[in-house]
Amino acid sequence: MNLLTVSGSPHVHGGNSTKKIMFGVIYAMIPALLVSVYFFGLGAIKVTLVAVLACVFFEWVIQKYLIKGPSTIHDGSAIVSGILLAFNVPSNLPIWIIIIGALVTIGVAKMSFGGVGKNPFNPALVGRVFLLLSFPVQMTSWPKPAVLFSGLADAVTGPTALGHLKEEIGRGRTVTDVMENGTKMIVDGQEVLYEIPQYMDLFLGNMGGSLGEMSAIALVLGGIYMLFRKIISWHIPVTYIGSVVVFTGILWAIDPEAYVNPAFHLITGGLMLGAIFMATDMVSSPMSNKGQLIFGLGCGVLTVIIRVWGAYPEGVSFAILIMNAFVPLINNGLKPKRFGEVVKNG
Amino acid sequence: MSVLKTFKIGGVHPPECKYSAGEAIKALELPKQVTIPIAQSLGAPSKAVVAKGDEVKVGQLIAKGEAFISSNIHSSVSGKVLKLDEVLDQSGYRRPCIIINVDGDEWDENIDRSTELKKDITATKEEIIKKIQEMGIVGLGGATFPSHVKLMVPDGKKAEVLVINGVECEPYLTADHRLMLEMADEMVIGIQILMKGLDVKRAIVGVENNKPDVIEHLNNRVKDYPGIEVCALKVQYPQGGEKQLIDAAIGRQVPSGKLPIEVGAVVNNVGTAFAVYEAVQKNKPLIDRVVTVTGKNLKETGNFMVRIGTSVNELIEKVGGLPEDTAKVVSGGPMMGKALNSTDVPVVKGTSGILTFEEGEAKRVETTNCIRCAKCITVCPMGLEPVLIAQYAGNELYENVEAERAMDCIECGSCSYTCPAGQPLLDYIRLGKYKVGEIIRNRSKK
Ligand code: SF4
Ligand code: SF4
Numbered sequence: 001m002n003l004l005t006v007s008g009s010p011h012v013h014g015g016n017s018t019k020k021i022m023f024g025v026i027y028a029m030i031p032a033l034l035v036s037v038y039f040f041g042l043g044a045i046k047v048t049l050v051a052v053l054a055c056v057f058f059e060w061v062i063q064k065y066l067i068k069g070p071s072t073i074h075d076g077s078a079i080v081s082g083i084l085l086a087f088n089v090p091s092n093l094p095i096w097i098i099i100i101g102a103l104v105t106i107g108v109a110k111m112s113f114g115g116v117g118k119n120p121f122n123p124a125l126v127g128r129v130f131l132l133l134s135f136p137v138q139m140t141s142w143p144k145p146a147v148l149f150s151g152l153a154d155a156v157t158g159p160t161a162l163g164h165l166k167e168e169i170g171r172g173r174t175v176t177d178v179m180e181n182g183t184k185m186i187v188d189g190q191e192v193l194y195e196i197p198q199y200m201d202l203f204l205g206n207m208g209g210s211l212g213e214m215s216a217i218a219l220v221l222g223g224i225y226m227l228f229r230k231i232i233s234w235h236i237p238v239t240y241i242g243s244v245v246v247f248t249g250i251l252w253a254i255d256p257e258a259y260v261n262p263a264f265h266l267i268t269g270g271l272m273l274g275a276i277f278m279a280t281d282m283v284s285s286p287m288s289n290k291g292q293l294i295f296g297l298g299c300g301v302l303t304v305i306i307r308v309w310g311a312y313p314e315g316v317s318f319a320i321l322i323m324n325a326f327v328p329l330i331n332n333g334l335k336p337k338r339f340g341e342v343v344k345n346g
Numbered sequence: 347m348s349v350l351k352t353f354k355i356g357g358v359h360p361p362e363c364k365y366s367a368g369e370a371i372k373a374l375e376l377p378k379q380v381t382i383p384i385a386q387s388l389g390a391p392s393k394a395v396v397a398k399g400d401e402v403k404v405g406q407l408i409a410k411g412e413a414f415i416s417s418n419i420h421s422s423v424s425g426k427v428l429k430l431d432e433v434l435d436q437s438g439y440r441r442p443c444i445i446i447n448v449d450g451d452e453w454d455e456n457i458d459r460s461t462e463l464k465k466d467i468t469a470t471k472e473e474i475i476k477k478i479q480e481m482g483i484v485g486l487g488g489a490t491f492p493s494h495v496k497l498m499v500p501d502g503k504k505a506e507v508l509v510i511n512g513v514e515c516e517p518y519l520t521a522d523h524r525l526m527l528e529m530a531d532e533m534v535i536g537i538q539i540l541m542k543g544l545d546v547k548r549a550i551v552g553v554e555n556n557k558p559d560v561i562e563h564l565n566n567r568v569k570d571y572p573g574i575e576v577c578a579l580k581v582q583y584p585q586g587g588e589k590q591l592i593d594a595a596i597g598r599q600v601p602s603g604k605l606p607i608e609v610g611a612v613v614n615n616v617g618t619a620f621a622v623y624e625a626v627q628k629n630k631p632l633i634d635r636v637v638t639v640t641g642k643n644l645k646e647t648g649n650f651m652v653r654i655g656t657s658v659n660e661l662i663e664k665v666g667g668l669p670e671d672t673a674k675v676v677s678g679g680p681m682m683g684k685a686l687n688s689t690d691v692p693v694v695k696g697t698s699g700i701l702t703f704e705e706g707e708a709k710r711v712e713t714t715n716c717i718r719c720a721k722c723i724t725v726c727p728m729g730l731e732p733v734l735i736a737q738y739a740g741n742e743l744y745e746n747v748e749a750e751r752a753m754d755c756i757e758c759g760s761c762s763y764t765c766p767a768g769q770p771l772l773d774y775i776r777l778g779k780y781k782v783g784e785i786i787r788n789r790s791k792k
Contacts, residue, residue: 010759
């Protein structure tokens with residue numbers, strides 16, 4: 001007679017796993033990764049590889065020697081954090097800075113809270129913001145995209161479209177002036193004319209900026225894949241992007257020369273990256289759909305406030321981190337609709 | 347095609363694995379001995395009315411349900427009472443049972459054993475209820491709630507519609523499926539009897555659309571009977587849950603902590619409707635039922651008409667014996683069934699299926715950190731937050747467990763089934779419910 005296992009129901013499992021979810025996110029990031037390699041060449045590969053390896057290594061070391069628990073690196077979450085970190089930095093960032101970023105991402109923002117699932121803030125964003133505050137110069141010198149493998153050395157650094165526009169508006173110029181006439185700048189002792197890339201270029205990713213924020217279309221593609229695999233739901237990306245469009249649209253309607261149009265906001269400054277990949281991080285976003293709507297809205301409004309009136313041109317990281325802090329509150333305040341709550345008898 | 351109805355909140359769709367759907371119901375040979383537990387329904391245990399050495403016939407009363415919520419138990423065989431003893435049953439505990447050695451197959455002479463369909467319902471409402479109680483009919487969907495109690499609508503409430511559960515949403519199980527195909531006429535008459543007993547003019551049979559043969563067959567059958575409609579439902583687990591089925595079929599949600607009658611509905615399973623037909627029209631007590639025997643590792647699968655008290659072993663022998671690699675045997679479906687610690691236990695009124703798992707299937711997935719994906723919340727058909735309740739229960743914060751409406755949990759298992767981190771959510775929730783139950787009982791004592 002065999003010995004029978006006795007355990008509580010259910011006796012079957014759906015087969016989903018943390019690993020499957022994490023690798024789903026990784027697959028979703030591949031289009032954006034390819035675009036960044038296309039525009040930034042080896043630099044993009046280098047930054048991504050270093051960030052991923054460092055994140056995985058730090059997680060392994062901390063889990064083994066400090067937490068002394070079973071290894072968790074196989075679940076893929078460290079790889080996701082690594083790629084997201086890489087997506088949020090310029091492609092010419094020195095290796096040692098990337099490694100520091102990875103240490104903050106994994107060591108401080110993730111493992112110190114107990115590892116995967118326990119972190120209140122999005123780890124890659126914590127790493128990114130830490131680097132932005134500690135190494136402002138390196139973190140904001142963006143190589144201009146040069147088409148595939150034209151070599152690292154040639155890359156010219158230029159500002160991000162959003163950062164540049166904000167600076168020039170700050171100087172009293174109008175949006176049309178900056179957009180149409182460009183700006184004379186002194187780069188390496190030479191006067192050059194910097195022009196804001198065309199919308200099509202912005203949309204495809206042909207602009208200066210962090211690795212992964214480049215191509216809106218590639219990011220949307222990844223988002224659709226994650227929606228399809230039910231890794232994310234539409235609530236956060238749609239409310240996030242929607243509220244940015246509405247808010248900047250109102251400002252633009254008030255004064256189109258002081259505030260740039262919503263389309264520009266939409267495809268620059270890592271909004272797509274943030275709304276699709278960072279704000280939707282299941283660990284650090286609200287659980288209920290209602291909560292996610294509020295969260296997305298909060299992210300959108302904060303992003304615009306920071307972009308338009310704050311000290312930084314790109315508000316996405318800060319906005320998401322601030323909203324992360326509200327997640328426990330949102331979770332407590334917004335319960336899912338209980339069965340039988342609304343008794344509609346008909 | 348119109349949009350199929352289903353319940354509104356949560357739900358999952360596990361692989362259906364209905365291997366035995368094509369197997370006609372076969373009568374299992376008479377066992378040599380039956381072990382009939384005295385407590386087979388929800389409510390108070392019944393009291394044995396036979397003693398060691400007594401000769402009994404098929405259908406003879408052997409234990410009487412004396413409380414309001416309790417049920418009569420009849421002998422499923424003819425022979426001699428060997429003893430009254432505490433025997434291991436499906437619960438895994440020793441419980442009082444009546445053990446009968448089988449001798450021949452002599453039936454109580456009041457039972458009409460002909461197969462002739464008896465359409466005319468001559469019994470009055472009161473007679474129907476009395477008969478159902480007398481014949482020991484209980485809910486055959488698994489909950490084994492005494493059926494006569496369901497027909498007694500409390501004062502101030504009114505039954506408007508009878509909902510018949512033909513959903514069989516548990517994977518693997520096909521007993522109801524076969525019954526609806528093979529005994530449709532009897533079942534439909536049983537539904538009419540229940541309608542008369544409840545004094546309602548309308549009955550809805552809910553069937554998921556993965557059983558198109560049943561839907562077609564029943565639609566043909568109910569034509570001759572006014573007031574009965576067949577409602578095709580979109581496949582979704584746990585549609586067989588009472589509250590979910592009412593929501594799906596008539597669009598009403600039973601409030602928290604309330605019974606279906608609150609929204610004018612009474613739910614009965616198709617197996618129960620069949621048993622009611624036999625009880626009222628044929629004077630036959632509940633002494634047998636259809637049981638599905640299935641499993642990926644079995645050579646054969648099947649649906650058998652089994653006398654209550656037959657050992658699970660004999661059922662498994664019938665399909666070629668228990669394979670070597672069997673690691674788990676479940677009574678019921680894979681989502682809500684109960685793992686048996688021995689196959690030497692009797693089939694009872696609530697046994698809908700016997701399901702075997704080989705080692706790989708029996709093992710639970712590894713548990714890792716919750717990643718707060720909220721999938722458990724999305725699938726919970728009661729709109730609860732399983733992750734939260736489980737955490738509170740794990741930390742022994744039972745007041746919070748109660749405040750999070752853990753008592754609404756129907757233990758469908760959708761949350762554990764879905765969790766990517768392999769969290770044993772329902773285990774914790776059950777523990778929490780148990781403790782909260784104790785707390786509530788203590789409170790009402792004061
Ligand atoms: S499904 Fe599992 S991992 Fe996801 S929130 Fe619920 S308990 Fe956590
Ligand atoms: S077992 Fe309970 S908590 Fe879990 S999904 Fe079902 S009803 Fe919800």
